[in-house]
Amino acid sequence: MTAQFxxxxxxxxxxxxxxxxxxxxxxxxxxxxxxxxxxVNAAQAMITLQVQEKKGSRLAQVRADFEAYKKRELLxxxxxSQQPVSQMLSDIVSALQNEEGVPKGILVAFRxxxxxxxxxxxxxxxxxxxxxxLIDPPKTDGQ
Amino acid sequence: MSEMDSVSKxxxxxxxxxxxxxxxxxDVVRFVRIYESLGCCRRxxxxxxxxxxxxxxxxxxLNRPWPRDVxxxxxxxxxxxxxxxxxxxxxxxxxxxxNIEDQAIVDNSTSPTGDFVASAAEVPLxxxxxxxxxxxxxxxxxxxxxxxxxxxxxxxxxxxEYKKGxxxxxxxxxxxxxxxxxxxxxxxxxxxxxxxxxxxxxxx
Numbered sequence: 346m347t348a349q350f351x352x353x354x355x356x357x358x359x360x361x362x363x364x365x366x367x368x369x370x371x372x373x374x375x376x377x378x379x380x381x382x383x384x385v386n387a388a389q390a391m392i393t394l395q396v397q398e399k400k401g402s403r404l405a406q407v408r409a410d411f412e413a414y415k416k417r418e419l420l421x422x423x424x425x426s427q428q429p430v431s432q433m434l435s436d437i438v439s440a441l442q443n444e445e446g447v448p449k450g451i452l453v454a455f456r457x458x459x460x461x462x463x464x465x466x467x468x469x470x471x472x473x474x475x476x477x478x479l480i481d482p483p484k485t486d487g488q
Numbered sequence: 489m490s491e492m493d494s495v496s497k498x499x500x501x502x503x504x505x506x507x508x509x510x511x512x513x514x515d516v517v518r519f520v521r522i523y524e525s526l527g528c529c530r531r532x533x534x535x536x537x538x539x540x541x542x543x544x545x546x547x548x549x550l551n552r553p554w555p556r557d558v559x560x561x562x563x564x565x566x567x568x569x570x571x572x573x574x575x576x577x578x579x580x581x582x583x584x585x586x587n588i589e590d591q592a593i594v595d596n597s598t599s600p601t602g603d604f605v606a607s608a609a610e611v612p613l614x615x616x617x618x619x620x621x622x623x624x625x626x627x628x629x630x631x632x633x634x635x636x637x638x639x640x641x642x643x644x645x646x647x648x649e650y651k652k653g654x655x656x657x658x659x660x661x662x663x664x665x666x667x668x669x670x671x672x673x674x675x676x677x678x679x680x681x682x683x684x685x686x687x688x689x690x691x692x
Contacts, residue, residue, distance in 0.1 A: 347622045350647050351687035354629055355525045357674030358684055362521045363561060364671075367514035374513075378682020380520045380536075388516045388537050392544050396508050399548045403501070 416472060428483055430464050433471035440479045447479060498553040507560055508544060516540070519564050525684030526568065532575040543567045625685055632680055633673065642669045 373379045380388075440447065474480040499507065523536035534542070543564055546552035552567055626647070633639035638659060645655035656666060677685065 347619075347626050347647065348687040349649075350643075351622065351625055351629070351685045353646055354673065354677055355527070355684045355687075357670055358525050358678045358681065359522050359565070359674075361671070361674035361678040362518060362525065363565075365518075367512065370514040370517045374517060376682075378521070378524075380517060384520070384537070385513050385516045388520070388540055389511065389513060391537075391541055392508055392511055392516075395541070395544050395548060396505050399501070400505065 416476060428471070430467055433467050436480045437467065437470055437474060440474050443479070451477070451479075496556075498550075498555055501548070501550060504547050504550070504554055507554070508547065511560070515560065515564075518561060519543075519568065521682075522565055523568050523572065526572050527684060527686065527688055528568075528572045530686055530688045532572055534572065534575055539568045539571055540564075542571050546571070622687060625687065629677065629685060632676055636672070638665065638669050639673055642666075642673065 370379075374385060375381050471480065475482050519540050520536040523539045528534050528536055528539050543552075546567065547554055547563070552570075554563055558566075630640065630643060633643065638661070641659035642655060642661075645658050650658065652666065655661065656663075659665075659669075661669065
């Protein structure tokens with residue numbers, strides 16, 4: 346139980362630490378019980394690095410989302426919305442069977458991807474193959 | 489809790505980033521001193537800088553939601569305490585479990601709401617530091633206030649695990665005197681024991 350007593354003393358110490366002003370704390374850097382300036386700088390740099398990395402990964406995600414959005418818009422304007430899913434599936438099968446015209450790596454990747462059986466998944470694969478030029482998009486009205 | 493409710497109660501990722509970018513050198517010193525006083529090195533294998541990085545990572549990932557009404561320093565104090573407490577038992581030096589947590593900012597894995605909550609869960613002490621070790625430090629604290637009658641009365645009450653009301657009666661304190669005594673004890677103990685009072689014996 347006396348350990349709890351000592352812990353309460355530490356809480357009082359922490360309350361006292363929190364009452365110290367910035368100038369008072371900065372003046373104590375390097376003293377016994379306080380971090381050195383190198384340690385403070387390193388800790389601050391680590392915080393900045395973590396924030397920058399987080400920002401970088403969020404930016405990459407936003408860019409990827411935007412690219413996906415652009416692709417959807419592009420394909421919608423090139424007639425994807427008018428293409429029935431059954432026709433898309435047929436196009437995909439034809440494209441993936443064309444082993445001579447498709448690089449092997451791409452073929453393997455798309456065969457794995459084609460395990461997706463939802464309409465949205467099929468549309469996505471179809472759109473990717475159109476973008477790669479492995480499927481000719483249907484011509485829209487007026488083209 | 490819906491996502492919208494969470495956004496209204498907690499800072500968003502962008503807002504958390506802004507607050508972290510505003511951390512000053514003096515804040516770093518504060519946090520390091522707090523984590524040392526909480527006994528991070530003795531209770532866990534974490535240095536105060538490890539704890540600091542952990543708090544930052546949890547804040548950025550929103551794993552430990554940051555309530556809008558909680559300031560930078562309280563957030564880092566409570567989160568750091570929670571991380572130290574949760575790390576007990578995972579480090580090579582740990583032999584004692586946290587028994588009182590005044591407040592905790594909990595992570596999403598343990599709280600569906602992610603709220604700033606009070607936890608009164610008391611975990612029995614599993615193993616104790618040697619009584620001689622603890623007694624030595626209790627004696628050192630008392631010795632520090634040997635000429636301060638009010639402080640000695642307060643400390644005696646605390647040692648007997650009296651609540652505030654009981655100490656007020658025992659020591660004939662007003663609320664203000666009670667606070668003044670607490671502050672005096674904190675200030676003097678901080679000066680004498682800059683890294684806090686060890687209550688857990690270090691084991692190699």
